[in-house]
Amino acid sequence: MTATAPGGLLRIGELARRAGTTPRTIRYYEELGLLPNAPARPAGGHRLYGEDDVLHVRELMRLRELLGLSLEELGAVVEAEEARAMLRAEFEGGVSDPARLREILTQARSHLDLQLSLIRRRAGELAALQDDLETRRARVVGLLAETPGG
Amino acid sequence: MTATAPGGLLRIGELARRAGTTPRTIRYYEELGLLPNAPARPAGGHRLYGEDDVLHVRELMRLRELLGLSLEELGAVVEAEEARAMLRAEFEGGVSDPARLREILTQARSHLDLQLSLIRRRAGELAALQDDLETRRARVVGLLAETPGG
């Protein structure tokens, strides 16, 4: 068993393994439009992925996990990723129209800004929670120091 | 409509409203043991709560939201809260056995430490994600600066 298809590409099982999930989840994400619905299907009909797909899936799971986004909400994020992909495609396909480039870049930036705002809000809430618990902990520790018998 | 029962106590509707949720959720949490299963039921069978219950519910929802804990996992947290409640009870009921006090305090501290470790891990992951996105954003902005036509 080679586990890797020719061309350094991955089949769904390997993608799932490297992304820390299952093939079922990959297919489900594809069904929801979180992954390209036709990722290079040579002959046999088996899906083939690249390393960037691994990163993409991991990114999705990370956003879902850390921000508590639903898969539907992740759809909006995917748009940003797609813009990034388009950007890279246009880069590697030679220099294109500067106006078009600006458009793509500007869009990508606003998407990133949106995600960053979500993250900062979360981080703030988390910090507040941490402060609360640390305050309580300090109180408990203080009481322990006052309590005889240690 | 008074909305508040005698004694400054709250009925389930008001508790839910103040905690930012619904009566159904309150009953469900009680069923799961996240709330005391018999909160002072005078005669009529209506549940009655106090201000501290509001805080307790809000706390549960905050932990769930920010740490992504399941309701089952929240059960462990509830133990900590209960320990805290016991502690306060023993305080207000006069000074009790110091050894017992130390026991409760130590337990409360370890519970807080556990929650804090979860929070710090989350905060770290969130910070890493934020760094990633900010790096990307900087790259996009840099490209924008290099792209003519603005």
Next chain:
DNA sequence: CGCGAACATGACGTTCACGTAAACTAGGGA
């Protein structure tokens, strides 16, 4: 060419965290 492991599709099952409906009771102002 054979064969077992992995993949494809479709459909049904499952868990969590509640929502919602039904049928009845309690509270309290007019």
Next chain:
DNA sequence: TCCCTAGTTTACGTGAACGTCATGTTCGCG
């Protein structure tokens, strides 16, 4: 006392995010 709102329990329904099973196809080493 009447009556409306809000509460009670029981039970079934729901959406999200997959798991699992059945059935058939493909891959690639021996």
